Amino acid sequence: MTPIRLKVAPPTDLIENLTGGTDPSIRAFLTAFTAHSWSQHYGISLRTLGTRSTGDLINRLGRNNCVTLGTKPRIGTIVGIAILRARLKNVDLGRITPWKNIARDNSPSARDYGVPFLIAQNDGDTIVAPATTKEFVRKLCRDGARLKSVSIQSAGGHPTSAADSAAETLEWIEARFQG
CATH class of the missing domain: 3.40.50.1820 (Alpha/Beta hydrolase fold, catalytic domain)
Structure with missing residues (x-):
C-alpha cells in the first residue's frame, strides 16, 4: 500500500502562521505555546523575546493553560494573552536568532x-x-x-x-x- x-x-510555514493569523489574541497564545516548548526543547532563553516578566508570562501560558476551542478560557488566560499581545506586538520570531532558524527547521518543505x-x-x-x-x-x-x-x-x-x-x-x- x-x-x-x-x-x-x-x-x-510556522513563522507565517504565527505572524499571519487574523486574530491577534490567538497569535499571542500560539507564540507563547511555541516559544515555551522550543525554549524547553532547545534550551533557549525567553529573554530574547523581551523582559524577564514576558518570559515568565510565556512560561505560565505555555505550561498552565489549555484552551478548548469554542469554550471560554479562564480569566487568567484572557488577561495573560492581553498582556502578551501588547508585549509581543513588535516581536517577529522570523527575524530573531535562534527562533527563525528553529521555525525554518520545524516547518515542512x-x-x-x-x-x-x-x-x-x-x-x-x-x-x-x-x-x-x-x-x-x-x-x-x-x-x-x-x-x-x-x-x-x-x-x-x-x-x-x-x-x-x-x-x-x-x-x-x-x-x-x-x-
Whole structure:
C-alpha cells in the first residue's frame, strides 16, 4: 500500500502562521505555546523575546493553560494573552536568532515527498493562516507533488476543519485504496 499524507489545516510555514493569523489574541497564545516548548526543547532563553516578566508570562501560558476551542478560557488566560499581545506586538520570531532558524527547521518543505497529499483548509481559519496554506499548496504543485486541495467554506473555522472535510477525506482515502 502506498503511504499517504493527510493534512487538515496544516501549520506549514510556522513563522507565517504565527505572524499571519487574523486574530491577534490567538497569535499571542500560539507564540507563547511555541516559544515555551522550543525554549524547553532547545534550551533557549525567553529573554530574547523581551523582559524577564514576558518570559515568565510565556512560561505560565505555555505550561498552565489549555484552551478548548469554542469554550471560554479562564480569566487568567484572557488577561495573560492581553498582556502578551501588547508585549509581543513588535516581536517577529522570523527575524530573531535562534527562533527563525528553529521555525525554518520545524516547518515542512514544500516538495514532492513521493506520496499523494490531501490538504484541507478552512478559508475562515483564524489559527492556521489560509493564505500560508494556499502558498504551500502552490509550491507543492510547482514541484510536481500529487495533491488534492480542499477549500472548506464553513463558519466553523479551524475547530471544525476535520469534520467539515470528512466526506471528501474519506472519498480521497478510498480512492487511494482503489489505486
